[in-house]
Amino acid sequence: MSKKTKRNPHDKRHFTRRTLREWGFGYLFILPWIVGVSIFFLYAMVQSLRFSFSRVELSNGVILRPLENGLFENFVKVFTTDVNFPTTLANFGIGLILQLPVIIAFSLIIALLLNSNIRCRSLFRMIFFLPVIIATGPVMSQLTAQGVSSVPMVSQNALLSVLSDLPEFIYAPINNLFSSLILILWNSGIQILIFLAGLQKVPRTLYEAAKIDGASAWESFWKITLPTVRSLILLNSIYTVVTLATGGSNEIIELIYTATYTATQGYSYAMAMSWIYTLVVAVILVIVFLLLREKSDRHVVYEQKRRDVKENAGR
Amino acid sequence: MKEKKANPDKIRKRENQKEHLKSLMLGNAEKRGFLGSFVVYLLLIVISFIFLYPVLYMISRSLMSRSDLLDSSAMWIPSSLTLHNYESAVLTMDYWNSLLKNLYLAVVPTFCQVFICSMVGYGFARYNFPLKKMWMAILILAFLLPSQTTALPNYLVFQNLRMIDGTIKPFLITAILGQGFKSTLCILIFYNFHRQVPQSLIEDAEIDGAGHVKAYFRIAIPLAGAAIVVVTLFSFVWYWNETYLVRNYLGYGTTRATGLTTLMLELSAFEDSYANAYTTWASSVTSSDRINDAIRMAGTVLAIAPLMILYFVLQKQFVESVDKAGITGE
Numbered sequence: 001m002s003k004k005t006k007r008n009p010h011d012k013r014h015f016t017r018r019t020l021r022e023w024g025f026g027y028l029f030i031l032p033w034i035v036g037v038s039i040f041f042l043y044a045m046v047q048s049l050r051f052s053f054s055r056v057e058l059s060n061g062v063i064l065r066p067l068e069n070g071l072f073e074n075f076v077k078v079f080t081t082d083v084n085f086p087t088t089l090a091n092f093g094i095g096l097i098l099q100l101p102v103i104i105a106f107s108l109i110i111a112l113l114l115n116s117n118i119r120c121r122s123l124f125r126m127i128f129f130l131p132v133i134i135a136t137g138p139v140m141s142q143l144t145a146q147g148v149s150s151v152p153m154v155s156q157n158a159l160l161s162v163l164s165d166l167p168e169f170i171y172a173p174i175n176n177l178f179s180s181l182i183l184i185l186w187n188s189g190i191q192i193l194i195f196l197a198g199l200q201k202v203p204r205t206l207y208e209a210a211k212i213d214g215a216s217a218w219e220s221f222w223k224i225t226l227p228t229v230r231s232l233i234l235l236n237s238i239y240t241v242v243t244l245a246t247g248g249s250n251e252i253i254e255l256i257y258t259a260t261y262t263a264t265q266g267y268s269y270a271m272a273m274s275w276i277y278t279l280v281v282a283v284i285l286v287i288v289f290l291l292l293r294e295k296s297d298r299h300v301v302y303e304q305k306r307r308d309v310k311e312n313a314g315r
Numbered sequence: 316m317k318e319k320k321a322n323p324d325k326i327r328k329r330e331n332q333k334e335h336l337k338s339l340m341l342g343n344a345e346k347r348g349f350l351g352s353f354v355v356y357l358l359l360i361v362i363s364f365i366f367l368y369p370v371l372y373m374i375s376r377s378l379m380s381r382s383d384l385l386d387s388s389a390m391w392i393p394s395s396l397t398l399h400n401y402e403s404a405v406l407t408m409d410y411w412n413s414l415l416k417n418l419y420l421a422v423v424p425t426f427c428q429v430f431i432c433s434m435v436g437y438g439f440a441r442y443n444f445p446l447k448k449m450w451m452a453i454l455i456l457a458f459l460l461p462s463q464t465t466a467l468p469n470y471l472v473f474q475n476l477r478m479i480d481g482t483i484k485p486f487l488i489t490a491i492l493g494q495g496f497k498s499t500l501c502i503l504i505f506y507n508f509h510r511q512v513p514q515s516l517i518e519d520a521e522i523d524g525a526g527h528v529k530a531y532f533r534i535a536i537p538l539a540g541a542a543i544v545v546v547t548l549f550s551f552v553w554y555w556n557e558t559y560l561v562r563n564y565l566g567y568g569t570t571r572a573t574g575l576t577t578l579m580l581e582l583s584a585f586e587d588s589y590a591n592a593y594t595t596w597a598s599s600v601t602s603s604d605r606i607n608d609a610i611r612m613a614g615t616v617l618a619i620a621p622l623m624i625l626y627f628v629l630q631k632q633f634v635e636s637v638d639k640a641g642i643t644g645e
Contacts, residue, residue: 021527022442022443022444023442023443023444023445025438025442025527025528026438026441026442026443026444026447027438027444028438029434029435029437029438029439029441029442029531030434030435030438030439030450032431032434032435032491032492032493033431033435033454033492033493033494033502034450035492036489036491036492036493036494036498037453037454037457037492037493037494039472039492039494040465040469040472040489040492040494041453041457041465041494042453043468044464044465044468044469044472045464045465045468047468047471048464048465048467048468051467051468062471110362113355113358113359114359116355118352118355118356118359122631122634124359124363125634126630126634127363127366127367128362128363128366129630129633129634130366130367130370130626131366132552132633133552133619133622133623133625133626133633134370134619134622134623136556136557136558136579136619137558137559137579137583138558138579138580138582138583138615138618139579139582139615139618139619141583142582142585142611142612142614142615143369143373143615145611146372146373146376146608146611146612148368148369148372148373149369182365182366182368182369183369185365185366186366186369190637193634193636193637193638194637196637197637197638238459242458242459245461246461246462246463252463253461253463253559256463257559257562260467261567267467270467271464271467274461274463274464274467275464277461277463277464278460278461278463278464281459281460281461282459282460285459
């Protein structure tokens with residue numbers, strides 16, 4: 001919209017001066033961030049990449065030495081000499097893939113319940129949002145240590161004993177899912193509110209019209225509700241992956257942190273670890289995006305392009 | 316004859332009653348029935364309880380005396396309320412000093428972060444400039460990728476500047492340069508918000524002779540009030556709750572005796588602090604005062620208490636934040 005208003009022929013006379021001024025002010029406003037992101041993100045990424053591909057010597061500052069046993073020595077070392085990292089990483093990945101649908105389905109159900117005509121909605125919303133405020137790494141680990149991370153009434157044992165025949169690397173994340181079910185659900189506060197905000201935008205008349213046409217509640221859910229929250233499912237899934245991957249109760253982050261300050265492992269080793277971790281998270285993000293992206297997206301982009309071409313041709 | 320006539324009436328009446336009862340229980344086209352409501356409320360209450368269970372457990376445990384902990388019959392309700400655990404936890408965490416330090420460490424960077432992120436978000440939303448797409452891509456990448464890869468190089472940058480000394484400096488510098496905790500998300504929220512403001516409002520002001528900077532302060536900022544509230548509250552919560560990066564910026568060897576600290580750091584070091592404190596008290600207290608679950612839970616309650624209070628006071632602002640930030644309005 002904004003582009004169109006600016007693109008009137010009147011502007012053409014002042015094109016250079018006005019546009020230059022605009023560029024200048026645009027950069028002025030984002031200047032602090034550009035400086036920051038260059039130092040603390042771009043430079044830092046390059047640095048950590050360099051660390052992971054060399055041997056770091058700590059003597060009066062950081063000195064980088066070339067590796068002796070091949071370019072990927074650090075990465076190989078992470079997988080061959082470390083006992084904890086590969087299993088923790090696998091558990092994290094599988095756990096994430098298991099937790100994601102649970103969180104998304106759960107927060108959608110809660111949002112649907114809250115969206116129906118009920119009393120005390122704000123009270124319930126307050127309860128479901130509370131964990132967003134208090135769920136931090138140290139608090140979570142205290143609660144896990146107390147064994148209150150799961151509902152005691154649920155008889156998990158029956159189900160788990162059936163599953164215990166599975167191989168360890170699959171069984172462990174499932175076991176983890178059940179044993180910290182509450183803490184996993186605690187991660188759904190923001191997602192519930194995002195779904196709820198989306199659901200409240202669906203006009204009630206749409207449901208009424210569907211009902212008159214003879215649609216059951218079940219059909220309206222699939223035909224009206226789900227399509228409207230579809231883009232939100234993608235948004236929420238990405239948000240969930242990002243928060244779980246950077247969240248405080250994450251064992252891999254602890255591993256990387258300790259490796260950094262352990263004499264036998266050191267900086268380059270820790271950075272190799274963190275790059276492997278980043279890659280895993282990135283792959284999961286891409287998979288989530290590809291799976292949940294709306295199929296019609298490409299079509300919309302195509303339409304948009306066609307319209308643009310038409311517009312340009314018209315001028 | 317009469318009976319035969321009465322019968323269809325009776326049957327119809329009964330049918331009507333049945334129908335009425337059915338619609339009352341199961342609902343009809345207009346209203347959800349009693350059973351439907353019952354199920355919805357039951358689900359909500361059960362799930363609410365599950366959500367609150369750890370918090371309730373925490374509070375009830377923290378008030379238990381030593382004998383209650385061992386007594387399995389006192390699972391939920393302490394036989395006698397004791398604040399002794401809280402006294403121990405306050406001493407262990409050096410609570411009031413740590414609280415003040417934590418407030419300082421959370422409030423000051425929060426304000427810097429809000430100010431800068433609003434500006435950057437506005438810059439992205441209002442102006443077109445070369446390479447804008449590239450910078451936006453970097454912004455989103457910085458949001459998506461875990462910060463563990465950049466944490467160590469950033470630590471080294473500050474170490475070279477001799478700023479890892481347990482002070483607020485690294486926090487301030489990162490916040491001012493738009494690289495504070497979750498700054499990227501704040502920028503995206505402001506970007507989304509400023510984009511929804513009609514461009515003509517700002518352009519009119521610019522034509523009326525107000526400069527670009529003035530238009531931002533006079534028009535864009537007052538219009539972004541809701542976003543400012545949201546980002547301020549959440550930044551505060553993020554600064555309060557972060558541990559990994561806080562430890563990084565304060566330095567590995569910094570303790571509360573030599574520099575700033577946060578309650579979350581104190582909580583994660585609770586066990587060791589208690590052991591240290593215990594040896595110094597050992598002469599004056601009885602041996603039964605070894606660390607136990609009740610004291611740990613009291614420490615946890617104390618660590619989250621300030622945010623809980625903030626949440627109960629401002630719960631409306633928190634809960635409505637998602638609506639107001641316009642995350643869903645793509």
